[in-house]
Amino acid sequence: MAQQVRGVVARAKGDPVTVETITVPDPGPGEAVVKIQACGVCHTDLAYRDGGINDEFPFLLGHEAAGIVESIGDGVTDLEPGDYVVLNWRAVCGVCRACKKGKPQYCFDTHNATQPMTLSDGTALSPALGIGAFIEKTLVAAGQCTKVDPEAPAKVAGLLGCGVMAGLGAAVNTGGIGRGESIAVIGCGGVGDAAIAGAKLAGATTIIAVDTDPRKLKWAQDFGATHVVNPKEEDTVEAIRGYTDGNGADVVVEAVGRPETYEQAFYARDLAGTLVLVGVPTPDLKVPEIPLIDFFGRGGALKSSWYGDCLPSRDFPMYVDLYLQGRFPLDKFVTDEVSLDGVEQSFDKMHKGEVLRSVVIF
Known part of the structure; x- marks a missing residue:
């Protein structure tokens, strides 16, 4: 009834x-x-x-x-x-x-x-x-x-x-972040902080949080960010390179969904690094005008992540168990x-x- x-x-x-x-x-x-x-x-x-x-x-x-x-x-x-x-x-x-x-x-x-x-x-x-x-x-x-x-x-x-799985999956599943690697996360709301927490769980040793809100940067540190960047105070790309021996991050997660932050993420990668777009853009936004030679010259992978490329039957029980173990x-x-x-x-x-x-x- x-x-x-x-x-x-x-x-x-x-x-x-x-x-x-x-x-x-x-x-x-x-x-x-x-x-x-x-x-x-x-x-x-x-x-x-x-x-x-x-x-x-x-x-x-x-x-x-x-x-x-x-x-x-x-x-x-x-x-x-x-x-x-x-x-x-x-x-x-x-x-x-x-x-x-x-x-x-x-x-x-x-x-x-x-x-x-x-x-x-x-x-x-x-x-x-x-x-x-x-x-x-x-x-x-x-x-x-x-x-x-x-x-x-x-x-x-x-x-x-939704949000937590989207973020941690963007870092772990789509980005493939691994032990000893570096990651930068642009946009530190719920999705971005989940990417940071996932990267820490996966063993990343350099975790860079980027946001214009000091409160969000503090939250990001609570989830495991080792460095923070406020674009109002310094150049995002140069700051990320500075924390990665001048190379750029192995993985950059863009959790904003804006052309300007996507461009920052593109150039903040190491050569052959991975960019993961998980921020949801509005339909009117377009890819920034990046010279085609830069796509060729930097190599690597440009990916977008839906739902953190998760498989719920596999991932949900696992992350609940990790939470109960005090690890997530x-x-x-x-x-x-x-x-x-x-x-x-x-x-x-x-x-x-x-x-x-x-x-x-x-």
Whole structure:
């Protein structure tokens, strides 16, 4: 029987979000209903609200979530009610050309629930990243549920659902940062700090944080940055080279998504170094006019990272276990806890740079 629950909705571009009654249907074949325990407030949710993703309003926001499986539909064999899960937006299909190549982290046909959740008047909602988790209970594809150790609190485990995984995966999976290597991270919000924490976990010995906000640089040091650079005070490229014996970093993670910071990242690499773009640009932005000879002459790799090139079934349980072992500081990302009614205020705090991650606690 369909349920009526409370959830956060963005009805129109730029309008403040509202908490509304939402109808959640019983799970159909291949689907599951999950009772949400906590959900992080990600910049992507703000982008949905402001029309930066698409215009398929109204949106049901929220996607960095953990909770308990309440019910499952026909054909679901790897979940059962009571399972503790982190939700993901990469439910791999298993049959596309990427999956058949043994690279499911690049699945080209990820899937979501087929039934819509609706407003009380029957209007279908577009769930953010196919999840929609600023809600007491949500309907997802069963493959979007990744079982993890229930000893990890939902307010930290859920962060692996997007921002933390995107950042640490950009450094570790996409960038391939390794023991004894150097890395620079441009932009030290939640994603950038996750890249720093991932680099430290992987054994990088020179970890350079770049940001114009002194508060964010302090946070970056808490996650393992060995050096900090404020572009308002010094030249970014020269500073990174100065901390790497004049060579540039082995890996540079660009977590801003701007042409000017991308250009800095390009030149801040060592020869044959790797640049990883994980910051999300707006559609109007273009690649800076870098001379083609510089692409040829510097070599290396220019990559972009979606979701940290993660495979949720592999990565989520591993990083939860590392957190429980005291080796990966997921709890440090949580700087604010709010109720379902506090999402709009959390967006304002995000704009002002006052929080690393707000988390909605149910």
